[in-house]
Amino acid sequence: MVAIIETNKLTKYYGKSRGILDVDLTIQEGEIFGFIGPNGAGKSTTIRTLLSLIKKTSGDAKIFGLDCHDHRVEILDQIGYLPSEVFYYDNMKAIDLLKYSASFYKKDCTQKIEDLAQKLELDLNKKIEDMSLGNKKKVGIIQGLLHSPKLIILDEPTSGLDPLIQKKFFDIIQEENKNGATVLFSSHILSEVQKICDRVAIIKEGKIISTQKISDLKDHAYKRVNLVFTNQIVDIEIEGMSDVQVQGNSISFLYKGDCNLLLKKLVQYRLQNIEINEPTLEEIFLHYYI
Numbered sequence: 291m292v293a294i295i296e297t298n299k300l301t302k303y304y305g306k307s308r309g310i311l312d313v314d315l316t317i318q319e320g321e322i323f324g325f326i327g328p329n330g331a332g333k334s335t336t337i338r339t340l341l342s343l344i345k346k347t348s349g350d351a352k353i354f355g356l357d358c359h360d361h362r363v364e365i366l367d368q369i370g371y372l373p374s375e376v377f378y379y380d381n382m383k384a385i386d387l388l389k390y391s392a393s394f395y396k397k398d399c400t401q402k403i404e405d406l407a408q409k410l411e412l413d414l415n416k417k418i419e420d421m422s423l424g425n426k427k428k429v430g431i432i433q434g435l436l437h438s439p440k441l442i443i444l445d446e447p448t449s450g451l452d453p454l455i456q457k458k459f460f461d462i463i464q465e466e467n468k469n470g471a472t473v474l475f476s477s478h479i480l481s482e483v484q485k486i487c488d489r490v491a492i493i494k495e496g497k498i499i500s501t502q503k504i505s506d507l508k509d510h511a512y513k514r515v516n517l518v519f520t521n522q523i524v525d526i527e528i529e530g531m532s533d534v535q536v537q538g539n540s541i542s543f544l545y546k547g548d549c550n551l552l553l554k555k556l557v558q559y560r561l562q563n564i565e566i567n568e569p570t571l572e573e574i575f576l577h578y579y580i
């Protein structure tokens with residue numbers, strides 16, 4: 291297998307403050323690779339170092355087997371990058387901006403621009419200043435993909451997209467992947483990464499703390515269960531519950547196991563309310579990795 295991204299002890303300090311420390315990542319050709327961690331963990335720093343937008347402090351970073359810094363121009367030609375926030379010259383029409391972006395590549399991107407705009411239901415003849423945030427984001431998606439890049443780097447790509455467009459966006463990314471693109475997908479939302487990634491690296495306080503197959507992570511799936519009792523709280527014990535927190539007549543706990551067994555147990559209680567949610571990323575970190 292060919293490594294599309296390979297870092298070895300990649301480290302970046304901003305002056306004296308920590309950006310990332312000894313990051314080792316290997317992303318193989320054809321993977322959709324998730325990169326998750328809470329705010330400030332170092333996801334953007336890793337990506338910006340890979341793209342040579344900032345200079346590493348030490349360690350190595352290679353893309354397509356080439357040093358990211360020394361071969362910056364030829365590497366960037368084959369990358370589609372979607373930053374978390376997009377800024378544009380607002381008084382341009384979307385089509386003009388995209389044609390201008392396409393002019394930097396040596397291929398004809400006209401058909402691809404049209405196809406993507408159709409899939410995302412975007413009117414390219416509108417001025418960007420007249421567009422909603424979601425539509426501006428769509429322009430960013432097309433801009434990142436119009437040259438059919440070999441590597442797609444997404445930094446928190448779905449912020450500002452409604453669920454329907456998110457679904458279309460994921461379909462597009464999966465299609466690009468089927469056509470040969472490798473994808474690095476950074477996010478702080480685990481459930482989002484789980485939808486399309488094969489493997490995921492978890493970064494915390496600048497360090498990679500785990501790299502897992504998504505299928506393995508799903509086997510460990512926890513739920514956060516919140517119960518509000520009608521009257522007095524009952525002392526309940528269910529196999530698979532942990533991190534139990536009691537407050538007034540409410541109880542909250544993490545549950546790992548068969549949902550049907552949980553429901554069977556709960557049916558015997560008089561409840562005023564019940565909520566079953568995905569645990570937060572922080573909770574998952576606490577229970578898996580610390």
Ligand SMILES: Nc1ncnc2c1ncn2[C@@H]1O[C@H](COP(=O)(O)OP(=O)(O)OP(=O)(O)O)[C@@H](O)[C@H]1O
Nearest residue numbers: 304307308309327328329330331332333334335336
């Ligand atoms: N330009 C900068 N100057 C100084 N410190 C920075 C700079 N950019 C990032 N940092 C610090 O580097 C660390 C990693 O930040 P980074 O933005 O890479 O995290 P992140 O995982 O992408 O989080 P977020 O989702 O909030 O962007 C943080 O402690 C942050 O404060």
